[in-house]
Structures are given as structure tokens and as C-alpha cells.
Amino acid sequence: MHNFSWIAQLVPVFFISFGLLSCGEADRATPPESEESERTVQRFSFDAPAASHYARLALKGISREYPNKLDHVMNDTSEVQSPAALHPAFYGCFDWHSAVHGHWMLVRILKLFPDLPQSAEIRAALNHNLSAENILAEVAYLKQGNRKSFERTYGWAWLLKLAEELHGWNDADGRSWSQNLKPLAEAMVARFLEFLPRQTYPIRRGVHANTAFALAFALDYAQALNEKSLIDMVVERAGDYYGSDRAYAAAAWEPDGDDFFSPALMEADLMRRVLDRQEFGTWFREFMPRINEGAPQNLLEPAHVSDRSDPKIVHLDGLNLSRAWCLEGIASALPADHPSQTRLLESARRHAEATLPHIASGHYEGEHWLASFAVYMLSSSAR
Numbered sequence: 001m002h003n004f005s006w007i008a009q010l011v012p013v014f015f016i017s018f019g020l021l022s023c024g025e026a027d028r029a030t031p032p033e034s035e036e037s038e039r040t041v042q043r044f045s046f047d048a049p050a051a052s053h054y055a056r057l058a059l060k061g062i063s064r065e066y067p068n069k070l071d072h073v074m075n076d077t078s079e080v081q082s083p084a085a086l087h088p089a090f091y092g093c094f095d096w097h098s099a100v101h102g103h104w105m106l107v108r109i110l111k112l113f114p115d116l117p118q119s120a121e122i123r124a125a126l127n128h129n130l131s132a133e134n135i136l137a138e139v140a141y142l143k144q145g146n147r148k149s150f151e152r153t154y155g156w157a158w159l160l161k162l163a164e165e166l167h168g169w170n171d172a173d174g175r176s177w178s179q180n181l182k183p184l185a186e187a188m189v190a191r192f193l194e195f196l197p198r199q200t201y202p203i204r205r206g207v208h209a210n211t212a213f214a215l216a217f218a219l220d221y222a223q224a225l226n227e228k229s230l231i232d233m234v235v236e237r238a239g240d241y242y243g244s245d246r247a248y249a250a251a252a253w254e255p256d257g258d259d260f261f262s263p264a265l266m267e268a269d270l271m272r273r274v275l276d277r278q279e280f281g282t283w284f285r286e287f288m289p290r291i292n293e294g295a296p297q298n299l300l301e302p303a304h305v306s307d308r309s310d311p312k313i314v315h316l317d318g319l320n321l322s323r324a325w326c327l328e329g330i331a332s333a334l335p336a337d338h339p340s341q342t343r344l345l346e347s348a349r350r351h352a353e354a355t356l357p358h359i360a361s362g363h364y365e366g367e368h369w370l371a372s373f374a375v376y377m378l379s380s381s382a383r
Contacts, residue, residue, distance in 0.1 A: 044328075044352060046378040048116060051109045054371040055118045057360060058102045058109075059125060061093040061368045069095045071155075073146040086141060089134040094368040097155035097208070101372040103129065104162040107177075108379055111169060123173055132180040139183045142191075152195065153214035156188045160221035163188075167224055185221075189230055192218055196233050202241035204250070204267075206259030206319065211241065212270040213261055219273050238274045242267050246286045252296040255303050260318030260373075264288070264299060265326035272333035281335045292340045299323075300347040302354035314366040317355045321373040324351040325380055352377060 068083045068091070084091040090099035106122045116122075142150065151159075163185035166178035192214075202211035215234050222230035251264035268287060272280050284291075294300060302323075303316040327348035331341045359370045 044324075044349075044378050046112070046375075048113050050378070051113045051375075052116050052118060053360070054375050055106060055109050055116060055122060057367055057371040058093075058105050059118065059121060062099055062102045062106070062125060062129065064092045064094075064368075067094060067364070071096060071151055073150075075145050079144075088137050089129050089131075090138065094364070097151055097158055098369040098372070100155060100162055101158040101369070104158060104165055105372040105375045107162065107165045107169075107174070108375055111165070111171075111174075112379060126177055127173065130177045130180050135180045135184050139187055142184075142187050152191070152209070153211065154208035156191055157214040157217035159188050160185060161217050164221040164224045189222075189227060193229060193233055196237050199237070204263040206254070206256055206261040206263050206266075207315070210261045210263065210266055212238075212263070212266040216266070216270040216273055219270075235274050238270055242271055243283075247289055248287050251288065251299050254296075254299055255316065255319055258312040258315045259303075260315040260322060262299065262319065262323050262326060265323055265330065269326040269329050272330055277333060277335055280333050281338055284330065284334065292343065294343065300343070302351045305355070305358070308358060308361040308366050309363045311365040314361075314363070314370075317358060317366055317370055318373050320351040320355040321370070321377045324348040325377040327351065328377075329380070 065083050070083060070086070072079070072086060074080060079086075082091075087096055087099070090096050090103070093099040093102045103126065106126060109116065110119060110122050110126075113119075141147065163178070163181050166174055166181060169175070169178065199211070203209040204211070215238055218230060219234040219238075221227070222234060245267065248264050248267075251262075254262055254264060264287075268284055271283055271287075275283055290296070291300075302320045305313060305316045305320075307313045308317070325348075327344045331344040331348070334341055334344075355370075356374060358366075359374050360367060
């Protein structure tokens with residue numbers, strides 16, 4: 001039996017520290033239209049106690065080898081090996097991509113809060129896992145046969161997000177980790193450049209293979225490092241895949257039962273990066289012509305998570321967090337007088353408050369990865 005007494009203690013802390021509103025039904029009620037139009041929606045904040053809480057989850061996960069779900073095609077019996085033998089850098093957190101974004105989260109937290117009680121432990125863990133030897137072993141794995149689709153494209157995107165986070169950081173350890181990671185980041189860039197011209201159609205599902213998510217993170221990395229070939233490729237493919245989307249009817253059918261991304265919102269979150277403010281405002285109005293009326297309503301209301309011990313159902317907690325960061329990002333990119341901004345920010349708040357108290361649920365099914373989504377949402381809002 002899990003002891004859930006921590007919830008009673010943490011819930012008030014989350015709502016005070018993160019600038020979220022009370023969870024009472026009266027507070028959740030949508031205000032009258034006249035009030036909502038004048039309301040200032042409070043942005044999320046992120047503080048040291050929250051960072052410590054999430055860091056503890058990640059530190060526990062990145063060194064936990066089992067249970068483990070390998071994305072591993074075995075070429076022969078010599079490749080029947082343990083996760084740590086196959087992936088000495090990213091063997092924990094249940095799967096490779098979760099280990100990668102667990103490392104990203106620890107770097108982000110260390111940069112934002114260098115004096116956390118866990119700082120020395122974070123540095124020791126990253127020094128061990130992100131050693132030059134370990135990263136070269138990860139590169140060697142990619143070069144083996146039958147690895148073309150390994151972690152395509154979700155793991156690729158998170159690896160580039162980790163590399164982006166380390167790039168340019170004025171920290172001795174950070175510079176070392178960045179240099180060590182460089183061969184693996186370069187391998188992922190090469191994979192994007194090789195794959196995207198051959199990907200005729202985008203993958204719109206709200207899970208790992210979602211193309212819009214991967215392109216958004218790849219573009220962030222490419223712009224940070226001035227990788228012009230990757231910038232040009234992402235911008236071109238984003239236009240090819242999504243530039244002509246209008247009145248996106250599929251948004252009314254979201255979410256699927258195991259989504260952790262909104263296909264509609266993730267697409268818009270990509271296009272805000274690709275288009276200038278006026279172009280994006282026009283594109284978004286045509287993409288979701290009724291959003292200012294609150295339609296489709298299901299896209300603006302948080303998903304209900306019925307069982308946090310189920311590894312697929314708990315994806316919906318991730319959906320609430322990724323919707324929150326998309327909604328805020330979209331709102332920030334719209335023209336200042338856009339009538340939908342307040343509605344989008346209010347929806348982001350509701351999505352965040354629906355899941356933030358449940359990141360440490362006592363179930364590893366969600367604990368091995370959700371903290372990364374929470375930190376990305378909270379720290380992106382804070383910056």
C-alpha cells in the first residue's frame with residue numbers, strides 16, 4: 001500500500017508556489033464572459049522547493065535500470081544484453097527517451113537553481129552518465145544494423161533538447177557534458193536531415209512519433225546552435241505538412257485514450273516558431289476558427305486521469321502538461337490584441353493544476369517521466 005498523506009501537504013504548496021488558483025469547484029467555474037475578457041490570467045512560476053521535489057524524482061529514475069522497456073532490435077544472440085550494457089548513458093527511467101529527458105530536466109534545474117541541496121548529487125550523476133566513454137557507446141549503438149528507426153523521432157528530439165540546454169552554459173561541468181554529448185547530437189541531426197526529406201506525411205498521433213513535437217524541438221536546437229541546414233529543413237517540412245491546414249476538425253475528437261500530446265495544439269506550437277507574429281495570428285485563426293468561442297470545448301478542458309497505475313492511462317497527465325505549455329506558447333505568439341489570449345491562458349492554468357499535484361503519485365508508471373514534462377512547462381513559463 002502506498003501512503004498518500006503527502007498529497008494533503010503538497011497540494012497547497014503547488015498552488016501557492018506555482019501561482020495556480022484553488023482547486024475548489026467554485027474557483028474552477030468559468031467566469032462570465034464580461035469578467036473573463038478583463039481578467040489577467042496569472043502565469044506559472046517555478047521555485048526552489050518545487051525544483052528539489054522534481055530533482056529527487058529524476059535522480060531516483062536515471063539510475064534505476066529495472067523495470068525497463070527497450071527499443072531494441074537484436075541482430076544476433078550477442079545483443080541479448082542488459083539495458084545498462086546497451087545504453088551506459090541512458091539506461092534508467094524505464095526507457096531510453098525518458099532517461100534522456102530526465103537528464104535534460106536535471107540540467108535545467110541545475111542551471112536555474114545552482115544551490116539546491118541536490119546540486120552535488122546531480123553533478124555526480126551527470127558526470128557519471130554523460131562521460132565521453134558512455135556517449136561514444138551510445139553513438140556506436142546507433143551505427144549498428146537495424147537501428148534506423150531507433151527512438152524516431154521522440155528520443156531524437158529530446159536528445160537535441162538536452163544538447164541545446166547544455167550549449168553555451170558558462171559552467172565547467174556543463175561545458176564538459178556538452179562536449180561529450182556532441183557526437184550523439186550530431187548523429188541525431190544527421191538522422192533528421194536524412195529522414196525528413198523521405199517522410200512524405202506527418203505523423204499526427206498524440207504519442208511518441210508525433211512529427212510536430214519533434215520538429216519544434218529540433219528547430220529550437222538548430223536555432224540555438226545556428227544549424228542552418230536543420231533550420232531550413234524543419235521550416236520547409238513544417239510548411240509542407242501543416243501550412244495549409246484549415247478548420248482542423250480532428251481537434252474535436254481529442255484526446256485519444258493514451259495521448260500525451262495534443263496533435264492540434266502541438267502543431268500550432270510548432271507553427272508559432274516557424275511563422276512571424278502576424279502570419280501566425282492569421283494561420284491560427286484559420287486553423288481553429290472557433291477557439292474564441294471556446295470550441296472545441298474538449299480541447300480546452302483538462303483530460304480526466306482515472307488510473308495513475310496504468311502506464312497508458314497516465315499518459316493523460318502528460319497530455320495536461322503538454323497542452324498547458326502549448327496553450328501558453330500559442331497565446332504568447334499571437335498579436336497582443338488577439339481575443340483568444342485570455343481563454344488560452346486560462347485553459348493552460350486549468351490543465352496544469354489538474355496534474356501538478358499528481359506528479360509523485362507513488363506509481364513508477366508516471367513518476368519515471370512526468371516530472372520532465374512538469375519542469376518543461378513550469379520553467380518555460382518562468383523564463
